[in-house]
Amino acid sequence: MAEIDWKEARRYLGLHRPGGTIDEQLEESLHSCGTELEATARPRAVWRRFPAAVEDGTVTCAGMVIPSAYLARHLKNCGEVYLFAATLGAETDRLLRRSAVTQVSRAVILQACAASLLEAYCDECCDGLAREVAPEGLFLRPRFSPGYGDFPIDFQRPLLEALEASKRIGLTATETMMLTPTKSVTAVVGLSPTPWCPPTGCAACGKTDCAFRKG
Template identity: 45%
Template sequence: MFEPVSRQEIARYLGYKGHAPDSRTEGLMEECLRELEAAASPRQVSCRVPVRLEGETVRLGGLPGESRSLARHLQGCPEAFLFAATLGPGVAQPLRRYGRTQGSKAAVLQAASAAAAEYWCDRCQEELAAGLPSGFSLRSRFSPGYGDLPLAFQRPLLEFLQASRRIGVGLTGSLLMIPSKSVSAIIGIRCGEAEKAETCAGCGSIDCPYRREKKEGD
């Protein structure tokens, strides 16, 4: 299922900044995607909830959150999906193995699995969008840790979704998601047709090393 994962994305995670990878790295990417195919067991869980905005407080169904950025993100969204997805715990083993034996492949596998996780989330989101009544569309994923929405919001979000029971996604004491290739997010459902894909341009972290280079002059 990962055949269509963008090689450019993998290269971006590896820090290529728009340069083309050499042929051996390209070969490693293909190897890694094949191994990911065998190691991954992608899962997802979502729940549609009504959105209420009261100043900076956002109520997602019964779930309250304090965040100006999230409130802004959910402007014009009567509802939202709470969402979590993962590539599953099987990806950890090859990452550990190559981390011990072949650092170059570990680095490429790390990047490939990050790209694959995004790809999986995109597929899930397409499916959610396809199930919407006409006249509604989805905004981009907004994850805890974006803007002023604290990372700690992952905990109530995952608990609300019963993510541990349903897809095996939990949190460590320091708020890392396990398995590592997992995503949790809030996806606004807005009235109106889909916007143009929102990418890095909408994000405030302008010095992020992974930011897609689409600014003027670049």
């Protein structure tokens, strides 16, 4: 099972700034929360492979016609995609809600640990997919989620429906397209005949004053 990346958890808490001092009590709380979260989380994921057509700022796959220049550029030269969804489960949500009522400071740390664990689990799943398609001479593009850039968040629900995510991993979306359980993610993952070289994540983002920026 994936494990919490403590460096990432600290970053989510805003503790990644150069020259910062280490608070031993906070470190103890971080690891205590992380241990509790890892014992509670029930990570599950689902994915399906679909043909994809990319042209003129539009991506067509799994019956969806997605108007997104960012996504189309991200999937350039990809003839197929994986639709992907993952969740830490309802138990994690219940833990976060209880902590928000009983101890707010602990709830904040748990949120950071959950974000790190979810990312690590998604990376683990995608690493496995990359190994599966490698014999076909294919490479995975980084995950690209609804709501990022100009990828309309309204595609959250049709993506979940294409994956039968409600039935398979208990993941749904509200009327406002928020995922339930909340510690979940959906994404499109391109399959390309060439390795991915362009910068990703913080390196590709122009928001240099972001509190969660790496480096």
